[in-house]
Amino acid sequence: MKQLVLVFTLFILLFSSCKKEKTIWNSDWVAPLVNDTLTLDKFVKNGSIISNLGYYELNFTRTLLDLNLTEVVQIPDTSIYQTFTIAFSNFVLNPGTSFVNSVEEHNLNLQDVEIKKIRLSNGNIHVKFENPVNTPVFFKMQLVGVTKNGVPFENTFKAPAGTQLNPGIVEGSIDISGYEMDLTGITGGKFNVLQSLFTVTTDPDGATTSMTNADVTKITATLENLKVDYARGYFGQKIISDTLETTIDFLTKVKSGLVDFGATDLKFKVTNGLKIPAKAIISLIQNKNVITGTDVQLTTSQSDFNFGEAFTIDPAKGAWTTLVESKKEIGFNSSNSSIENYLENLGATQKIGYSIQLNPWGNTSGGWNELFPTSKLKVDVVAKMPLTIGLDGLTLKNTFDFQIKQDKEKSHIVSGGLTLLATNGFPISGALTLELLDENGGVLFTVDGTESIASSITGSTFSKGIQTANSIVHFYFTKEMVAKISQIKKLNVISKFSTPNASLTLNEPIKIPEGAFLGVKIKSDFKIENRY
Amino acid sequence: MRMLKIGFLCLLSGISFSQQFLPIQYDSSATYNELIVSGNVELSSTSIQNQLFRKLIYGGEISSDQINTSLSKHLPMNRLGVDLNSEVEFRNFKANVFKNSRWGYLIKGGYYAIGGVNYSKDIFGLVFNGNQNYLGTKIDISGSHFSFSSFQKIGFGIIDKKSKSSISLNYINASDNQGAFIQKGTMDLNEDGTLLKLDAKGSYRSTQGSNFNKGIGVGLDIDYRFMIIRNGVKNSTFQFIAKNIGIVNYSSGLQTYQMDSTLTFEGFKLNQLYGDQSIFNDSVSYVDSLHIQESIENKVLFLPVFFQFGKIINEDYSSKWNYFYGIRLYPTLAFTPMIYLGGQWKPNSKVEIGSQASVGGFSRFRMGLYSNFNLSNWAIGIGSQDIIGMISNKGYGQSLLIRLRCKL
Secondary structure (H helix, E strand, O other): OHHHHHHHHHHHHHHHOOOOOOEEEEEEEEEEEEEEEEEOHHHHHOOOEEEEOOEEEEEEEEEEEEEEHHHHOOOOOEEEEEEEOOOOOOEEEOOOOEEEOOOEEEEOOOOOOEEEEEEEEEEEEEEEEEEOOOOOEEEEEEEEEEEEOOEEEEEEEEEOOOOOOOOEEEEEEEEOOOOEEEOEOOOOOOOOEEEEEEEEEEOOOOOOEEEOOOOOEEEEEEEEEEEEEEEEEEOOOOEEEEEEEEEOHHHHOEEEEEEEEOOOEEEEEEEEOOEOOEEEEEEEEEEEOOOOOOEEEOOEOOOOOOOOOEEEEOOOEOOHHHOEOEEEEEEEEOOOEOHHHHHHOOOOEEEEEEEEEEOOOOOOOOOOEEEOOOOEEEEEEEEEEEOEEEEEEEEEEEEEEOOOOOOOOOOEEEEEEEEEEEEEOOOOEEEEEEEEEOOOOOEEEEEEOOOOEOOHHHOOEEEOOEEEEEEEEEEEEOHHHHHOHHHOOEEEEEEEEEOEOOOOOOEOOEEOEOOOEEEEEEEEEEEEEEEO | OHHHHHHHHHHHHOOOEOHHHOOOEEOOOOOOOEEEEEEEEEEEEOOOOHHHHHHHHHOEEOOHHHHHHHHHHOOOEEEEEEEEEEEEEEEEOOOOHHHOOOEEEEEEEEEEEEEEEEEEHHHHHHHHHOOHHHOOOEEEOOOOEEEEEEEEEEEEEEEEOOOOOEEEEEEEEEEEEEEEEEEEEEEEEOOOOOOEEEEEEEEEEEEOOOOOOOEEEEEEEEEEEEEEEEOOEEEEEEEEEEEEEEEEEEEEEEEEEEEEEEEEEOOEOHHHOOOOOOHHHOHHHHHHOOOEEEEEEEEEEEOOOEEEEEEEEEOOOOOOEEEEEEEEEOOOOOOEEEEEEEEEEEEEOOEEEEEEEEEEEOOOOEEEEEEEEEEOOEEEEEEEOOHHHHHOOOOOEEEEEEEEEEEO
């Protein structure tokens, strides 16, 4: 046995000692990384950009406010509770005996809104009947003035026999979408009033029983989730105000540089589909450049509009299919406002303050405000102008997470680079720089591209009918950079854009041709030290 | 004393290697017991020279010049193999197995590791130079295959006292098995390195874990010797060896990967490099796109069976000069049939010196040299099947053979 152990020990020593050190060699590897074509097609498809005479134009519409009927008229969940008792100490109930209460009125809590008629697009009634007598009974529920296609609302439920202590209970839910409700009450001169009528009948096939004045028949009906698609009445002097703040992500990446827009035309379009008069105030339109910290407020000088001053929004006219919305336009262009300065501030955060009051002069319509299914109060901002942009060193910075772990004792990258092959159909040049950052955002290394992506205006080739310029940009990573690659946690891609003229003497606003594109191919080229 | 002798021989088995590669001396008159310790270490290639081979095995930095020199020596398809084994065998000629006076018995055990690769020149270039040199060309790795297994065996057999023919049944403990086969494999990178096309169909299997026992099996070794009698005179002795005829059940499972896909890759879209849909958040789907199917299967595989047939040297032959020849093959490996031919000079009863030439196997043409020393009850043989490889960086492998035979 000892000999056997010795043999194996020597055997292991022999073979484990064969490998004195690691085998090392270098190999060069090329691999495609990125292949993409950047176009404005997405914006063309959604209509934000249109083509005119071979060049792109901005045709941008964004809805700032979209107020619909459900936000103007909101009906809270409402419960109707009724009980039946008899005046006699003992009353014999033969099969089929009915007793009926009178029409009851129930007030819907709508505060200063006075509704006379509504139509429900959605909603249901949850009912619960409690029967204290020891024979089954039928509960018939009628809502007076509530009809669907002219048919009054009526529903019957059968409750099982019960006792005072353990009443027979029946529950159910009734869909009331599509019903019209007259809320003017029994007299027809009220508002927000719902009428009900309940009938209780003992089972015609049941046994004869008796009822005392201590037996209480209970009915609970709860109107839930009511949504209206038509309403008539007086909708009060509701004030809707807000300050909208939005961030344009793209502009947060702008670090420096100038932009020069050509002729600009920005419109606010107010469309009122409510048959309600209103007054509105746009208190401010302001943006902030996140790098410079500069706030720029849009100013204007117009006869029928000024910031902070109320303007009238007329009610819609007509009804149902003949409804005609009222419209109001407030335009900002280079001659009547500071719109160019405003846009060229490249403010990433945009702030718009507004206030709208319904029925500013009270109930002047005799309670005849009306809302239809298609009624909306909308405010859109519309920009339509040639996409002519001048860039002078506009610098954008995009940050990407980056992580490569290398173990120098194993196969690892020792040097290499990236090569970008660009086919540019935009009249915009771009110089690219990579910043390699540590985990605290500190710049460890900066790698400049060997040349800029040339503007199409300097190109002599044509692709897809577009004048293009081809460029090859190398980014070389030295051994020192690669040695510290494990410390690199983020990557900044800094792009500096300009719009040079054909002689490259000046940056000036240039039209973007229809179909412009930027074809990008990136390949990696690394030397790997193989170790095993 | 007897135990010491056995122990010494066992010790030597750790640094000595297998018997079939040294010419066998056939002693028909032997009636004594024998203990044979043999060993073989064999690394050989058709195309990789020792200057590179040594660095692959012993370590060191391989220069691009060495890589390119070796690449220039490569054929479209090339072979490389390793054969390491050591074996101890006890032959008892005094016992009468089954009361048959012609039958003795043998007991043997050993360690065996053998593997071979059949690979294209492009694989070598790709592994050692990378793909940069292949821009605009198609890399073809079709038909490449690789197989390696290591196992231990212990066996018992019957030996014919007269002819020394034997047959033994062996218990096998498998400790490793790996294999790959690329039925179809091409990689095409365009001239500017921006378009990669991959067309691959192949499989890879490997035992899992670090446990010593990964499967068990059974195998048969046959050593059949016969004599040609010409003109009534015993003339030549021939030997047919078949080893490792058997199977192993890899009960701990073989990890198997299979791939059959055509892939064209031009790079990622820019929006795949950042955000929630980033490829860095969804690495699995890109592995899936290669259609690699992974499974763990219990498999029964053949052992790397070995055959050799040839004339061997008769120890009691009276002439000073003798010769031997034969053919050898591992049918399951990247091993082409090897033909060998050699001669032996026996200046006296104690010394035999021989040389051989061979073609095939894991390598090309090789010259070998060996010597045997007979010292009363001991016979020690040492040799190499590739004498150039032992002394020169220009060789294509290394080979060392040792065999000890002791009459007990």
